[in-house]
Amino acid sequence: MRKLLNNLTFRVLVAITIGILIGHFFPTTAAKLKPLGDVFINLIKMVIAPIIFLTIVLGISNMGDLKKVGRVGGKALLYFEIVTTVALVIGIVIANWVKPGAGVEAAAVKGGDISAYAAQGKDLDWVKFFMHIVPDNAIKAFAEGEILQVLVFSVLFGIGLTRMGERGHSLILTFEKLSRVFFNILNVVMTLAPLGALGGMAYTIGKFGLATLLPLAKLMGTVYLTMFLFIFVVLNLILRYYRVSLWRVLVYIKEELLIVFGTSSSESALPQVMDKLENMGCSRSVVGLVIPAGYSFNLDGTTIYLSMATIFLAQVFSVDLTLGQELTIIGILMITSKGAAGVTGSGFIVLASTLTAVRVIPVEGLALLLGVDRFMSEARSITNIIGNTVATIFIANNENEFDRAKMQQAFGLLEKEELTNYKY
Template identity: 60%
Template sequence: MKKLFTNLTFWVLTAITLGVLLGHYYPSVALQPILEKPIKFNLWISEFEIKTTFSEFLSSLFISIVKLFINPIIFVTITLGIISMGDLKKVGKVGAKALLYFEVVTTIALIVGVLVANIIRPGDGVMTEAIQGGDISKYTKSAVAFSWWKFFWDNVTLQVLVVAIVSGIVISGRSIRHKVVEFLTPVSKTIFWGLHKVMLLAPIGAFGGMAFTISKYGIKTLLPLAKLMLTVYVTMALFVFVVLYFVLRYYQVSIFKFLRYIREELLIVLGTSSSEAGLPSLMEKLERMGCSKSVVGLVVPAGYSFNLDGTTIYLSMAVIFLAQVFNVHLDLGQILTIIGILMITSKGAAGVTGSGFIVLASTLSAIKVIPVEGLALLLGVDRFMSEARAITNFIGNGVATIWIANNEKEFNRHKMGYAFGHVERFEDIKTDNLD
């Protein structure tokens, strides 16, 4: 029993349960304003937005604190990784291989989403009268043409990734490389030590995120679009347990053991609906299970921008769903066009505020056969589906890192065996140093 109470997974799961109960039975408490207006400010290493209501305040505060660690960890990890790797050709090879992997897997995700949506047809029978209830103007106004420059400019993580790569390349060829390693190594350990302390607040963030979702939208909002939600969740599960299963099986890695290993992070992502909340911890756990620091540092940050498997599936299914709602018949050419457009626009989903709807609005505007106003149908249930998107994105980036580390022979299977066999040790909230 004592071991249970020192397990962070137990507390996160308890917090999620309490959040659901508070949101359902006492929604006025969860939505009680505690600030007059949201607090917003930007640092280059992070962007803060603290929300006003009680439940959102807790969730957004936790996510903002975690985001403080993401870019410093990315910078230190990548810089150290490139310097220690030494071979710059290998750095370019890993980066190119990662981008190719991302494109192949996200294209498979797109095709899976389109196929399942056409087989189950969740949009048949949905009443379009519900469209009158949503305001989509802020999304349609932002639905501008995709721009790689805007994508880069809005994505601080990608900027840090580029700066870190350039820094690593420049330093690796200089005589000061050993001094830089001596300086950055303790810095890295200090950052991760701080992260361990912050993760103790994860139950509070998960409680707030779940309480807000249930209190604002309510269980009843799920019923009219329950078929769409069920279809999305089933598709995400198929993608994880079929596509990603075989991706890992290629190198004899068990998807089930990996999910058990990162279960704590999955619960945090579930509670907060944000893959950012678990990103730094995922990077650390991937290193501890045998992936080299350099591969983790390159693949995870790049995947956060380019390997959004869950978001890709959702976008493809949402387009097909709205076509079915409005009885718009899409021929094979139009479906292939949608897949082609989403292959580009979905890559910008991590770099734009309100990304899901903006990218979706951009896609609908581009194909010009499905009314953009249909987005209002999705407003009520989008928050409930964001958990599935975030979790699938999160798992997909972990799988990509493991696959590429194995492919590059930068993977230690002895470490993997130890990590998978001692999951509880990595979840003990009293453990500060596992090295």
């Protein structure tokens, strides 16, 4: 019994259950528990930038070959574009087939104020996004948690350190020790994960209520089902190419998935997933490049949601989109879905920019989605983090930077004494 109580997975599950009950039966009290979730996420954010910086710098310096750094980065970006495009197409095809917006009365759904999102959406473009990638102040990028900017600075720092050769060895050793310190801090923070999950879930149920789901239940069900199929069909096939079990990977990161589900934030599990993937056999250099880049460029869950939400709103307002218009939507989302990386409320900003560009679906329709967006953010965040986990394993295998013996140990398939004799 004591072992069960000390299990983080069990404690997070219990916390989520308690959060749902408090949210449903004591909504006023539950809405006040939001700070619990926010504090936990802030604690995680506190170590994300340093961990990403140290992981990337150490990965590049250990890799040594700068051509290899460029090759891994290029493969990762190509993979991201292919897989997110597949996610876009799947979302649009299923939304057209199921028609979740058919029969929904726009006036019957309680919306909210979307003026801020609409205004930001009109201003969002890919030029600003690419200008935003390069920080004008590296310290500011760390202070504000700009993951993409930290990634760019870290790559440049790692390249600079590599070019120092043996003279940079002492600094590398110092960074190794600092990396361990930050992961130790992360281990301490993770003890508060149940409180974060309880606060996040209680707030969601208490603030929005289960009743808000009913008018848009078909949309929610379609989105969840599509993401389920994407994970267990598309991502499963990708891993099977290198003989890696998706199910075992999911079991291996189950604690992180539960934390993401409870907090509705993929940031809450980003550092832990990086650490687990390295322990699972992916090289530090691949993990350091792929996970932070994927955080901005490989948002499979967000991509599916955006494509389905756009078609849903077209159906609600009886806008019969032509094939050309749907292809235009795919093209726009391929750009805008990456242009709001790290921006608060990015889902609505991207939707607003897409609807503004298409000019056939009323941007005011976003108000219909406000009530259920929080409930769908769990599915988006979980799909995003699974997608980036799969991407890292795929790239590591493709680069021959994957230790299958460590994977077997992580999955619990081999005893420690067998590892010395294991061949792959």
